[in-house]
Amino acid sequence: xxxxxxxxxxxxxxxxxxxxxxxxxxYEYKGAIYASVMxxxxxxxxxxxxxxxxxxxxxxxxxxxxxYARVEEIKPMLLVxxxxxxAVNGRVVPGYPDGTVHISKAKDSFVDRLEKEFAxxxxxxxxxxxxxxxxxxxxxxxxxxxxxxxxxxxxxxxAHLSENKLVCTRCxxxxxxxxxxxxxxxxxxxxTATSSAT
Amino acid sequence: xxxxGAKDIPELLDANGKRIDGRDLNExxxxxxEAGVLQRATGSAFVEWGENKVxxxxxxxxxxxxxxxxxxxxxxxxxxxxxxxxxxDERKRPGLDRRSQEISKVIGEALESVLFxxxxxxxxxxxxxxxxxxxxxxxxxxxxxxxxxxxxxxIPMSDLVPAVAVGKVAGKLALDLRKEEDNYGExxxxxxxxxxxxxxxxxxxxxxMTRDELKTAIDMGVQGCHKIYEIxxxxxxxxxxxxxxxxxxx
Numbered sequence: 456x457x458x459x460x461x462x463x464x465x466x467x468x469x470x471x472x473x474x475x476x477x478x479x480x481x482y483e484y485k486g487a488i489y490a491s492v493m494x495x496x497x498x499x500x501x502x503x504x505x506x507x508x509x510x511x512x513x514x515x516x517x518x519x520x521x522x523y524a525r526v527e528e529i530k531p532m533l534l535v536x537x538x539x540x541x542a543v544n545g546r547v548v549p550g551y552p553d554g555t556v557h558i559s560k561a562k563d564s565f566v567d568r569l570e571k572e573f574a575x576x577x578x579x580x581x582x583x584x585x586x587x588x589x590x591x592x593x594x595x596x597x598x599x600x601x602x603x604x605x606x607x608x609x610x611x612x613x614a615h616l617s618e619n620k621l622v623c624t625r626c627x628x629x630x631x632x633x634x635x636x637x638x639x640x641x642x643x644x645x646x647t648a649t650s651s652a653t
Numbered sequence: 654x655x656x657x658g659a660k661d662i663p664e665l666l667d668a669n670g671k672r673i674d675g676r677d678l679n680e681x682x683x684x685x686x687e688a689g690v691l692q693r694a695t696g697s698a699f700v701e702w703g704e705n706k707v708x709x710x711x712x713x714x715x716x717x718x719x720x721x722x723x724x725x726x727x728x729x730x731x732x733x734x735x736x737x738x739x740x741x742d743e744r745k746r747p748g749l750d751r752r753s754q755e756i757s758k759v760i761g762e763a764l765e766s767v768l769f770x771x772x773x774x775x776x777x778x779x780x781x782x783x784x785x786x787x788x789x790x791x792x793x794x795x796x797x798x799x800x801x802x803x804x805x806x807x808i809p810m811s812d813l814v815p816a817v818a819v820g821k822v823a824g825k826l827a828l829d830l831r832k833e834e835d836n837y838g839e840x841x842x843x844x845x846x847x848x849x850x851x852x853x854x855x856x857x858x859x860x861x862m863t864r865d866e867l868k869t870a871i872d873m874g875v876q877g878c879h880k881i882y883e884i885x886x887x888x889x890x891x892x893x894x895x896x897x898x899x900x901x902x903x
Contacts, residue, residue, distance in 0.1 A: 462894045464886050465804050466812035466849050482769065482811060484849065491769060491809040493889055510893055511696065511807035513714065513773075546695070549714035549728075549773045 462510075463490040469505050478506030479515070514541035514548045517586040523602070523641070524554050524592065526577045529569050532558045538590060542580055554590040556581065562633055563595050572633035578603040580635050600635035615639055662837050666823040672834070674703075679828045679873055681817070681880060686797070686888035688805045694781075696806025698888070700798040703831055704788035709798035711806040714776035723777070727770040732761030732780040734795055740787045756792045757782075763816075763845045763854040764799060769809040778808060789835035790818045793843050796855065801885050805892070815881035816845035816855060819870040821862055826870050828877050842870050846878040 463469065469481060469488045477483045478499070480492045490496065494509040514520065516538060524536035534556040540547045556579075558566050566572060573579070580602050581592035594600045604613045604621060611625035615638050621630045665673055672678070682703030691697035694710035717723035734756040738747045764780065780803070782795035793816035800814040820830040822838040835841055840860030844853055853871070862870060 462890060464813070464889050465810045480809065482809075484811065489811070489849070491811060492807050493804050493893065494807070509807040511805065513807055547713075547715050549776045551716070 461495070462493070463496050463507060464493050465489075465491055469496050469507075475503050475505040478504040480507030480509055481505055512544065512546070514544075514546055515586070516548055516552060516554075516583055516590050518583055520583045520586075521599075522548065522554070522581060522583060522592075524579050524581055526573050526575050526579060527553075529573060529575060531569075534558075534561065534569055534573055536579065536581070536592065538592075539578075552587070552590050554581065554583070554592045556592045556594055560584065560591070560593040560595060562600075571631050573601065574604060574607055574630070574632070576605060577601045577632070578641070580637060580641070594633060594635075598636045600633040600638075602635050602637050602641045603639070604630070604632055606630070663833050665834055665837060666825060670825075672822070672827060672831075674831060678825055679876070681829045681877055682831065684797075684881060684884050686801055686884055688801050688888045688892040694802075694806075696802045696804070696808070698798045698801035698805060700794050700801075702790065702794045702797070703829075704786060705784070705791055705794045706786040707791060707794040707798045708783045708785060709795065709802040710781045710783075711779065711799070711802040711808065712781075713778040713806070713808070714773040715779070717775065717777040723775050726774055728768070728773040728776045728778050730761050730765040730768065730770065730778050730780065732757045732764065732782070732799070734760055734782045734784070734792070736784040736787060736791070740784045756795070759855055759857065760792060760796050760799060763796060763814060764803065766852075766854045767800070767810045767812055767814055767847055768803065769811070772809055778803075787832075789830050789832045789841075790843070792855075793817050793845070796845050797881060797885060801888055804889055812847050812849040813882060813885045814845050814847060814854060815878040815885060816843065817874050817877040817881060818843040819874045819877070821860065821866065821870075826866060826873060828873050840866075842867065842874065844871065844874045844878070846875055846882075848879060848882050851875075 467490045472486050477488045481488050482491045490507045492509040494507045496507050498505050521542040522538050523540050524538045526536050528535040536554045538548050538552050538554040580599050581594050584591040606623035608628050609626045613621035614624050616622040685701040687699045690699045696711040698709050700707045734753050738745050780799050784791045796816040819842050820838045821840040822834045840862045842858045845855035
């Protein structure tokens with residue numbers, strides 16, 4: 456059970472160190488617990504942990520979060536990506552951690568080869584299965600999968616053709632992808648300076 | 654500007670001990686803070702303090718550029734204080750100068766001391782302070798704006814940082830100098846306080862004060878900082894409590 460209170464600001468007292476344990480968005484100073492971010496405090500009654508749910512949260516890559524990532528490498532059983540930003544508030548994930556999608560977590564049916572579903576450089580939308588230190592992702596879900604891709608031959612943007620087919624806007628080449636329902640609708644992905652979002 | 658003869662120096666204190674703008678010696682100029690005013694920045698704040706107008710924007714934590722400045726144990730705080738060319742009477746040559754470099758450094762260091770930089774290693778937190786209109790005390794106004802902007806950006810910090818200057822005009826200590834008092838006064842001591850711990854994270858002095866005067870000046874400044882602290886908190890509350898729980902956050 457969680458108990459919440461009104462808005463707190465950085466430096467506002469939340470309780471004493473004897474009664475509560477400091478969680479995310481809080482810190483302990485001289486025997487008391489204070490908020491370190493602006494947001495709403497929550498007390499987890501079982502663990503007696505107080506945390507502050509920030510109004511403007513810095514993404515933390517924890518289980519269940521939805522993020523945008525860029526495909527960096529395709530291994531036989533594993534897709535290696537860089538996690539760029541939160542899909543909820545668009546905010547950059549500090550440190551750009553690597554995220555991996557195992558072949559069994561790419562879609563809910565059998566995947567023969569990951570190369571048939573993704574290509575290096577694709578922007579994907581994925582859900583986090585487990586956070587730090589090894590970020591594991593899944594692309595199983597209607598809105599998850601590739602949201603932006605470019606032609607392997609001529610590097611022009613690919614347009615959505617049918618369910619799992621994309622077509623090059625310049626050379627007409629067709630490519631297979633695990634396409635998200637948001638393909639082509641994501642116009643701006645905040646991320647690295649090298650981000651090649653279309 | 655013409656030569657400044659004795660005649661040109663304004664009367665800084667009148668017979669009743671009131672200042673040039675009618676304030677008492679330990680009275681602040683009117684201060685108005687607005688949080689979250691910019692769309693593109695992660696966090697922002699606008700401060701109108703007397704005739705000062707200062708905008709602060711915060712980005713991050715984000716990638717460090719240039720890369721070699723990145724630190725493996727903490728986020729780097731990159732602060733830039735800049736005065737608009739139209740912020741002063743005579744057009745200021747735009748861009749970095751010695752003064753703005755110094756102010757960027759002291760403000761950045763003051764704010765770094767309250768930020769939990771260890772939580773975001775290998776990233777940078779960018780703080781951009783633009784002075785649109787200046788009337789003495791812009792480094793304090795910038796710091797006040799920047800700390801509200803940081804809280805607005807959701808960057809973990811131990812406390813907000815209020816700042817104010819105390820000076821000496823016509824032989825008396827005065828809180829929060831305005832331009833004439835700064836120009837023709839005897840001393841100017843800007844300071845920034847962390848209210849929670851009582852630490853001063855910025856303290857500079859220009860001009861001359863005795864040791865006892867400095868002690869009194871710091872006491873006056875600390876009291877002023879506590880008033881500013883309340884205004885900073887009020888600004889953030891006003892901006893965010895209504896949108897989320899229909900008013901009155903306790």
